[in-house]
Amino acid sequence: MTIVINVNGRDHTVEAAPETPLLYVLRGDLELNGAKFGCGLGQCGACAVQVDGQAAYSCLLPVAAAQGRRIRTVEGLGTVEHPGVLQKAFETEQAAQCGYCIAGMIMRAQALLDANPRPTETQIREHMQPNLCRCGTHMRILRAIRRAAGLPAETV
Ligand code: FES
Numbered sequence: 001m002t003i004v005i006n007v008n009g010r011d012h013t014v015e016a017a018p019e020t021p022l023l024y025v026l027r028g029d030l031e032l033n034g035a036k037f038g039c040g041l042g043q044c045g046a047c048a049v050q051v052d053g054q055a056a057y058s059c060l061l062p063v064a065a066a067q068g069r070r071i072r073t074v075e076g077l078g079t080v081e082h083p084g085v086l087q088k089a090f091e092t093e094q095a096a097q098c099g100y101c102i103a104g105m106i107m108r109a110q111a112l113l114d115a116n117p118r119p120t121e122t123q124i125r126e127h128m129q130p131n132l133c134r135c136g137t138h139m140r141i142l143r144a145i146r147r148a149a150g151l152p153a154e155t156v
Pocket residue numbers: 036037038039040041042043044045046047048057058059060
């Protein structure tokens with residue numbers, strides 16, 4: 001069926017079965033390859049994007065259910081030449097190792113900072129809890145989020 005989804009402020013018309021995961025459409029049709037397929041089960045967060053401002057697993061969301069909602073992917077935050085604040089903070093803190101989890105991490109963190117620009121350490125950790133990093137760069141990821149929020153890099 002013909003489906004129109006709004007991604008990073010632009011409407012896109014795609015042909016897809018309604019139950020197709022949004023992740024497949026983002027990557028396969030729109031060539032937005034930041035979000036990754038990890039588990040496909042809502043258990044890793046590699047596919048996280050924002051839907052109406054909330055972090056969401058795009059591997060679980062049928063594309064038909066994404067119609068009429070605001071989808072935001074990591075590509076919507078900035079470019080290689082002009083990265084967004086959070087993207088820049090991840091780069092400065094060298095938070096990526098293999099990088100597979102990073103787009104999902106950034107989009108989940110962005111959802112927090114959009115709603116709460118100065119979160120507490122507890123709020124950051126609780127919010128980021130669903131996203132996994134197999135490389136174990138969690139401490140650097142947390143530093144990057146603190147940096148983007150203008151908080152001290154280290155917790156006491
Ligand atoms: Fe979506 Fe793992 S790929 S949560």
